[in-house]
Amino acid sequence: MPNQQTVPTDWNDFVADMNEQFMDAMEQNMEAQASFVEQWSEAVESTSMRQPEMEEGLEGYKNAYQAWMDAADQMVERVDDSMEGEEVDPSEFRDIWLNTANSAFKDVMETTAFAAWTGSTVQQMMEAQQQADQMAEDTLQQLGFATDEHVTEIGDRLVELERRQHAVEQKLDRVLEQLEE
Missing domain, CATH: 1.20.5 (Single alpha-helices involved in coiled-coils or other helix-helix interfaces)
Known part of the structure; x- marks a missing residue:
């Protein structure tokens, strides 16, 4: 009989661990998605885009959002499967999020809005680099180097x-x- 008591305890521990991993993964996903949305919004606000670029960018974001929601549905389905006794490898959860992240970022990165934002960012970085180079030149010259x-x-x-x-x-x-x- 002691062996039978160990099985439910182990099962309960397993289910609790799976639930905790699921909740952690869901929380990390939501944080990543929130960060993505925040950065995307800042990029869109800081870049002067034409209406078609903006619409395409929003469509890319909508597709990315849908990919994240589909991943959440897959996670719930796999948790349900494990609760019904199906053996579910925990690495499946990681794979769902990784594949979703790749798909979501691809949806956004293929837009002209993302290209415009990237071009703007690169231009800003080059201007900052030129300013830093000029400041370094001025400092070296003032120090006699x-x-x-x-x-x-x-x-x-x-x-x-x-x-x-x-x-x-x-x-x-x-x-x-x-x-x-």
Whole structure:
């Protein structure tokens, strides 16, 4: 009889663990989705998009949202299956979310709105990089260190000196040949 008591306790522990994993996965999904929506909204607000781009972006988001909802339905179905005695590998839950995330992000990333946002972001990053480079140049110059501009100028001068030296050497070789004849 003690063995029979262990089985329900183990089963209850298993079900409790499955429920906890399901709730954790659902919570992580909702947090990821909320973060995604927040970032998407910020991107849309910060980018001046035309109406067709905006509509396509919203359609992509709608498709992504539907993918997340379908994944939630799949999770509930698999939990129900496990409650009915079907053996469900916990990795299936992870796979559902991973596949859904790939599908949802694909739906959004294929839109012209996402491309416009990405282009805007890259442009902003390049402008920030140029400003940072200029600040670094100014700081180095104020501290008396050589800047990229100085090093480039010195390199150009060295190349010009080598070219002139080579020309002088060629002239000297011709003069020496003339003297030897």
